[in-house]
Amino acid sequence: MAIVTFRSFAAFGLGCDSGLVIIRWEVDTRIAAVDALEVLDSRGNPTVEAQVTLRSGSRGDALVPSGASTGQHEALELRDGDPHRYLGKGVRKAVTHIRVEIADRLVGMQAADQAALDKALVELDGTPNKARLGANAILAVSLAAAKSVAAANGRSLFRSLGGEQAVTLPVPMLNILNGGAHTGWQTTDVQEFMVMPLGAPTFSEGLRWGVEIYHALGVVLKRNGYTVLVGDEGGYAPALKANAEAVELILEAIEQAGYQAGQQVGLALDPAASEFYSAGVYRLRREGRELDAHRMVEYWVSWVKQYPIVSLEDGLAQDDWEGWKVLSSELGDRIQLVGDDLLVTNPARVRIAITERACNALLVKVNQIGTLSEAIEAVKLCREVGWATVASHRSGETEDSTIADLAVGLSMPQIKAGAPARSDRVAKYNRLLRIERELGVAAKYAGWAALKQSGRTI
Ligand code: PGA
Ligand code: ZN
Secondary structure (H helix, E strand, C coil), X not given: CEEEEEECCCCCCCCEECCCEEEEEECCCEEEEEEEEEXXXXXXXXEEEEEEEECXXXXXXXXCCECCCCCCCCCCCCCCCCCCCHHHCCCHHHHHHHHHHHHHHXXXXXXXXXXXXXXXXXXXXXCCCCXXXXXXXXXXXXXXXXXXXXXXXXXXXXXXXXXXXXXXXCEEEEEEEECHHHHCCCCCCCCEEEEECCCCCCHHHHHHHHHHHHHHHHHHHHHCCCCCCECCCCCECCCCCCHHHHHHHHHHHHHHCCCXXXXXXXXXXXXXXXXXXXXXXXXXXXXXXXXXXXXHHHHHHHHHHHCCEEEEECCCCCCCHHXXXXXXXXXXXXXXXXXXXXXXXXXXXXXXXXXXXXXCEEEECHHHHCCHHHHHHHHHHHHHCCCEEEEEXXXXXCCCCXXXXXXXXCCCCEEECCCCCCHHHHHHHHHHHHHHHHHHHHCEECHHHHCCCCCCCC
């Protein structure tokens, strides 16, 4: 089979498969314009939207999300700090950086050369944590550029990033009960209680299981006299008496919905422990307990013994490396231990964690690092050592569903996108349903294989 590539500077171009000869019509992806706008996220806070327009006329738009339980080692989200606008949270400075400096640097570059484009952005910023231009400004442009290239080639973003290999739909981690900072500390110390429909045959079936469990949980909560109001990520936010009560109620909901916990559906937790840690002490306010790292590890070990938990994210704080090593030696061969605040999608921290054997999976939040290329590098590092990766939203989200395409395009076997409620969350799941349909018979569901390190001991 011959591959003939035409390079054209025409205003349009499409790949076509003519049987024996694949004709690739590569369009010109030189950037004509870069623009930006201050818009709002799901919490009513300003965020950055960027548009990259190519000379061919194709365009990509991207909106950046924002965290509440933000890791200390994340790239910097630039806010105006002007108390007269949006309580200091405006992003006009970041928007201006895109419209002036970034546009000036990128116009004329080939958007298809993502690595060169991201390198130019990093160099233009010139700081180690993207503090000058703002990681929100840089990421919006980095993602918008990737989307403009996909549009120019008439392809979906997942296809544009992953080619023919991109056929695996991730297992969703549905955060059906919210706590911690995402509920103003009104519910539990643990931030996220998630269900994973690992035993489903397809993504769409798995999503349906998760939705049914979510609704069953609403019924269980009402029956127990709790509210069914929701937190930042769409999960219920009842004022429970203890953290473990959340797990008990969710197990009841799984059963009520007609599924088997452990066999078909696994539990995943994100305590976001950095949020309740200080000076060597983990404070579980809900339970009136103060634990050192060893006791905190024992706490999780007892939960794993008792409940069908398959994944634990940020079970310890972001700089408690010694504690993480103990946690890994205790649980690393039984469940998935995901580094979020610990790793902040930063290849340098991922390398340390691999060497130190601190965890065995990476949470991928592109806005923690600020460019698509660096996030891809982190994912590749994990793949080399057999770690699983989890594409992730932030608690402050938008209608932008790019992470769904990133999950499939970069072959990440899991995705964390909140409860199946509120459009900022559901947009990601709906996008995955569309990708599943686009893939047709080629679509695969990651299923149990998503948990690479899990001994499936539940
Ligand atoms: P955040 O929380 O987006 O508020 O940081 C999500 C998480 O901790 O995974
Ligand atoms: Zn987290």
